[in-house]
Amino acid sequence: MERDKDFIYLNTFVWDTAKNEANKIKHHVSFETAVRIFNDPCMIMQYDDKNSTPKEERWKCTGRDLQSGLFQTLTVSMTERGELKRIFSARKANKTEVKAYEENAAELEDTMNTIIEEAIKVVCEKGNLQLEEGKLFVLTILKASGLNIGDQYGRKDH
Numbered sequence: 001m002e003r004d005k006d007f008i009y010l011n012t013f014v015w016d017t018a019k020n021e022a023n024k025i026k027h028h029v030s031f032e033t034a035v036r037i038f039n040d041p042c043m044i045m046q047y048d049d050k051n052s053t054p055k056e057e058r059w060k061c062t063g064r065d066l067q068s069g070l071f072q073t074l075t076v077s078m079t080e081r082g083e084l085k086r087i088f089s090a091r092k093a094n095k096t097e098v099k100a101y102e103e104n105a106a107e108l109e110d111t112m113n114t115i116i117e118e119a120i121k122v123v124c125e126k127g128n129l130q131l132e133e134g135k136l137f138v139l140t141i142l143k144a145s146g147l148n149i150g151d152q153y154g155r156k157d158h
Helices: 019-029 029-038 095-127 129-142
Strands: 006-009 012-014 044-047 059-064 073-081 084-092
Touching: 006 019, 006 029, 012 019, 012 029, 019 029, 019 084, 029 073, 029 084, 044 073, 059 084, 059 095, 073 095, 095 129
Parallel strands: 012 084
Antiparallel strands: 006 012, 044 059, 059 073, 073 084
């Protein structure tokens, strides 16, 4: 494939435009869609020792496209060049990658739930609040911070 021209997207990602077109044909995933996994807090970033060289470290990132509503799990191959992430390939994640992603997401969710429960306890104790008031206080702060927490704490935010 002849190198076309680089395209910089959102001042964060860069890719070869011809490579993006070839990727769409081969894997049915555009790089514009693939970069959405970098907004996923559960994304896994693993060193790609198979494709890395002494001059360039490559990474395989597996995460979910949370913006499209499809929640498709994708794997993106990339490297970091200065402030930019250069995308080489994007495809639907295989079964092993999906399993690793889901295990990581479950572990992060458990950790987050533990932290929230402890925060609610502290707020109730320090603020002399009832449990429901403490939950509301903590969840309001989390929502204001941009975090959406489900109804396991008595309130649905998504």
